[in-house]
Amino acid sequence: MSDRYQSFTKTPIGRLAVKNLGLPDPATLRRYRAGDPLVTGTVLLGGRGRLAESLPGLLAPLGIDTAAAGATEDGARFQGLVFDATGLRSSDELVELERFFTPRLRSLDPCPRLIVLGTPPELVAGPERVTQRALEGFTRSLGKEIGRGGTVQLVYVADGFESSVASTLAFLLSPKSAYVSGQVVRIGTAHATAAQTAALPGGGAPLAGRVALVTGASRGIGEQIARVLHRDGARVVGLDVPQAASELQRVTDELDGDWLTLDITAPDAPQRIARHLTEKHGGVDIVVHNAGITRDRKLANMDEDRFGSVIAVNLTAPERITAELLAQGTIRPNGRIIGVSSIAGIAGNLGQTNYGASKAGVIGLVDSLADELTDGITINAVAPGFIITQMTAAVPFATREVGQRMNAMAQGGLPVDVAETIAWYADPASTAVNGNVVRVCGQMLLGA
Numbered sequence: 501m502s503d504r505y506q507s508f509t510k511t512p513i514g515r516l517a518v519k520n521l522g523l524p525d526p527a528t529l530r531r532y533r534a535g536d537p538l539v540t541g542t543v544l545l546g547g548r549g550r551l552a553e554s555l556p557g558l559l560a561p562l563g564i565d566t567a568a569a570g571a572t573e574d575g576a577r578f579q580g581l582v583f584d585a586t587g588l589r590s591s592d593e594l595v596e597l598e599r600f601f602t603p604r605l606r607s608l609d610p611c612p613r614l615i616v617l618g619t620p621p622e623l624v625a626g627p628e629r630v631t632q633r634a635l636e637g638f639t640r641s642l643g644k645e646i647g648r649g650g651t652v653q654l655v656y657v658a659d660g661f662e663s664s665v666a667s668t669l670a671f672l673l674s675p676k677s678a679y680v681s682g683q684v685v686r687i688g689t690a691h692a693t694a695a696q697t698a699a700l701p702g703g704g705a706p707l708a709g710r711v712a713l714v715t716g717a718s719r720g721i722g723e724q725i726a727r728v729l730h731r732d733g734a735r736v737v738g739l740d741v742p743q744a745a746s747e748l749q750r751v752t753d754e755l756d757g758d759w760l761t762l763d764i765t766a767p768d769a770p771q772r773i774a775r776h777l778t779e780k781h782g783g784v785d786i787v788v789h790n791a792g793i794t795r796d797r798k799l800a801n802m803d804e805d806r807f808g809s810v811i812a813v814n815l816t817a818p819e820r821i822t823a824e825l826l827a828q829g830t831i832r833p834n835g836r837i838i839g840v841s842s843i844a845g846i847a848g849n850l851g852q853t854n855y856g857a858s859k860a861g862v863i864g865l866v867d868s869l870a871d872e873l874t875d876g877i878t879i880n881a882v883a884p885g886f887i888i889t890q891m892t893a894a895v896p897f898a899t900r901e902v903g904q905r906m907n908a909m910a911q912g913g914l915p916v917d918v919a920e921t922i923a924w925y926a927d928p929a930s931t932a933v934n935g936n937v938v939r940v941c942g943q944m945l946l947g948a
């Protein structure tokens with residue numbers, strides 16, 4: 501399932517065609533390999549506000565080298581630029597963004613990581629609210645300009661949560677976020693407790709001792725989620741339909757994990773899952789609602805079964821399973837509930853009224869629970885764009901080409917890109933990351 505167009509652009513004739521015909525030129529994205537340092541190269545820190553002073557101390561234990569803007573920078577190249585914009589209180593101060601970023605944009609390593617830190621606009625008022633809201637247009641636009649596999653994000657940090665940013669910066673500064681760009685992350689806004697544990701440097705096992713349930717784990721994105729959570733130390737319980745039992749066992753055997761086969765839409769599925777997790781594992785720490793289906797048809801040609809089955813698998817089952825696991829106390833303190841939404845749930849998609857509704861509903865589930873959860877339990881979702889899997893390999897060539905190129909990186913993502921984002925939410929240090937929906941879409945041009 502390789503991207504043949506991208507391979508072609510790396511050949512001599514392909515390079516010529518890209519240059520002369522102005523064709524999309526997908527960069528080779530750097531992805532994280534187990535044991536690698538989180539960041540190779542230096543991260544330059546600038547700006548002024550609540551976070552600037554504490555950043556070097558937060559990043560050093562993660563093995564991330566930092567330098568302060570204004571120190572000798574002659575000839576220096578940077579892997580990352582982080583600008584603390586929490587001190588900007590009126591719109592005329594926004595020019596400080598230009599002063600920091602512009603002179604450094606030509607001295608960045610390949611696949612650079614740029615981050616702006618701000619204050620959630622909804623938590624402040626007047627000119628400060630205007631200024632902080634403006635940061636979103638800046639980062640989303642820079643994301644579309646940066647090129648060379650670079651990413652640009654905005655992280656809004658609520659007052660009092662300055663020390664809870666480590667796991668988020670570790671993810672966003674590292675190759676783990678290769679296909680995540682133009683995103684806005686909020687820390688400490690929904691009901692949240694400050695992080696107690698620090699994220700570990702690359703090679704660590706932040707999920708050691710944790711049990712993770714992954715639905716739809718026999719293949720595609722679910723299989724990769726299982727692999728990445730296992731890499732980070734979790735004991736994985738894979739779940740899939742009985743027809744996928746042998747593939748599921750192959751995956752979980754390799755990961756020294758456990759498995760469970762059932763249809764998540766079965767009336768007694770939530771109770772059976774709760775019982776299995778309690779009896780065999782004493783509970784669960786991470787629940788990833790990944791299982792999903794599509795049954796595309798324009799609404800004019802839709803029948804009730806097609807519509808209803810997609811809602812049942814993608815939305816009603818995660819709602820019911822989550823409710824049961826919470827009611828039974830199966831999810832342990834500092835637990836994680838993670839939904840898999842889709843760009844179709846944000847921008848809509850032709851032929852996908854059922855799928856779009858189900859995936860927007862997953863975002864609704866995040867919104868409805870984020871403020872209610874207690875004991876450090878969080879709920880967040882990922883919204884993948886075009887991810888290269890068996891499902892998307894079946895999409896007709898022309899549609900697939902458009903889907904793959906219509907993003908700032910001019911390529912599709914890989915299942916591992918979704919899995920790494922989920923591993924960031926799952927990190928025990930991400931307790932203050934609650935109520936977020938992050939797109940894993942290479943900054944797709946649809947649905948900003």
Ligand SMILES: NC(=O)c1ccc[n+]([C@@H]2O[C@H](COP(=O)([O-])OP(=O)(O)OC[C@H]3O[C@@H](n4cnc5c(N)ncnc54)[C@H](O)[C@@H]3O)[C@@H](O)[C@H]2O)c1
Binds near residue numbers: 792884885888
């Ligand atoms: N591939 C993409 O581009 C893309 C984009 C956006 C969102 N997503 C979402 O990511 C998730 C995984 O997608 P994928 O591409 O890996 O799909 P996939 O079809 O390869 O895998 C889905 C898995 O879910 C399982 N499953 C389906 N119905 C089930 C049920 N009733 N009970 C238990 N298990 C069931 C399947 O057996 C399968 O193993 C889905 O929720 C999908 O909607 C995928």
